[in-house]
Structures are given as C-alpha cells and as structure tokens.
Amino acid sequence: MTKPLSFDDLQSDFELFEDWEDKYRMLIELGRTLEPMPDALKTDATRVRGCSSQVWFFAEPRADGRLHFLGDSDAHIVRGLIAVLFLLFQDRTPDEILAIDARGKLGELGLAGHLSPTRTNGLYSMVGRIQALAQDAASA
Template identity: 55%
Template sequence: MDTLTSSGSTSFEEILADFELLDDWEDRYRYVIELGRKLEPLPEEERNAANKVQGCVSQVWLSTKVERNGVPRLTFIGDSDAHIVRGLVAILFAIYSGKTADEILTVDARQTLGELHLNEHLTPQRSNGLMAMVNRIRSDADAAKATAG
C-alpha cells in the first residue's frame, strides 16, 4: 500500500488500487486520513491569505510552485485543519502535482475523483470544498500557462 511517486507521495493509481482493496468506508476514511498524515509539512509562512482556498468549510492552504523549463510544470504543497480534508488534499496532489499546466487542465476532476466514489460518502460541504480546491489548482495552471509565453 505504499508505492511512492518521485516526489515521495502516493500515486493516484496506487490510491485507487488501495481503495478497491478496502471493503468498507470506515477503512477508506482511515486510509484517506493516513494519506493526509504523509503530506509534506506546510511552512508557516505559506499559511497566508493568498494560499487560503476560498469555498472550503475547513481551513485549507495550497501553495503552488511553477517550474519553467520549457513548459510550466506545477507542484503543490498544502495543509488543512481537518484530518479528512488533509487526506483529500493528498489525493489531489497525487492527481495534479508534478504535471504540466496543460496536463492539469485536461484532467476531468469529477470523473477522476468519481473513480474513488468519494461524492457518495462526503457531505455536500466537503464535496463543494473539494471542487473549490480543484478550481484553485486549475486556476493556478491557467495562470502559469498565461505567463509562459
């Protein structure tokens, strides 16, 4: 259950495979929380208004780093004050972090996250917050792409 990407985080494919091995949602919730515990710590200076994600009931911070070796490639660090949300942040990083702006913008988040059947088990507020995080990541990818030329 611990295949790591080059950035040290679990890949989305591994998360999906692990989800399929876990039979009940209580186990899946524990797994999501465990993913959140593996997140790289967010430096205190990154916990600022610019990095705070609007639209989340919990406090969520996402910091984006753009590498510009040719095409912009984005990596993310983040945190939340809620354990389950921190795990959702880790899942989003597994989907998006390390990808180019174009790759990020072509991901269908609802379809990809739908493979985990999260919406059926998250409160409407958590689902809205999850989409707010996706929108923030997509917005950062749009901005990186706009300034690439």
C-alpha cells in the same frame, strides 16, 4: 526504495476496502504524508474559498514548467483529500493539469457519495483552485 503511490494505486487500494471507515482511515494516513507547508505561506492569498475547513494551496513553478504544489488544512480528512488531489496534479505542466478530468477521476473513487455535501463542495473548490493556479501559470 519503494515506488511513490499513484492515483491508480490509490484507486486499487480503495477497491480492496468494502467499509468506508477503512477508506477514511486510509485518507487520513495519506494526509500525514503531505510535504509540510510553511506557516508563512498560509495567508489569505493562498486560502481556498468554499471549504468549511481552513485550506491553503501554493504552487511553485519549476524550471521545466511543471507546478509543485504545497497544501495544508486544519482538518485531517481534508489533508487526505489534498493528498489525493496531489496524486492527480503534482509536478505536472499547467496544460496537463488543465486537461485532467478531476471530477471524473474523483468520481471513480466514489468520494462524493461518502463525503458530506460541504466536504464535497470543498473538494471541488480545491480542484478549482488548483486549476486556477495552473491557468495563471499557463498565461504567465
């Protein structure tokens, strides 16, 4: 059984590629690994605002207080970005999620410099949505 990919693993893999086309391909492949999000959860309430693509996030609280996220997009590269965010945030407690410096971690991958401005804004909108879901869960 192989160990699940971690954010640090992804960062190491990214460093092996010099060409951003290879990194984009890796992101798209990573997006294909997302747990399916049921269409019934793709509603206006779960839609992420600020993304040029259609993006949805749903947080399922677990018995131990951790949040399990489901997410989807109609764009392959954005599905890959969702998968990257899930490497940072998936199955953590709300306090752990809120303590993560997502901009710093994503900056280490160099994504912002290689995504369009609208994709970069959308990426940070997705981070904001995850943090808002964690904040809601923490205050519930």
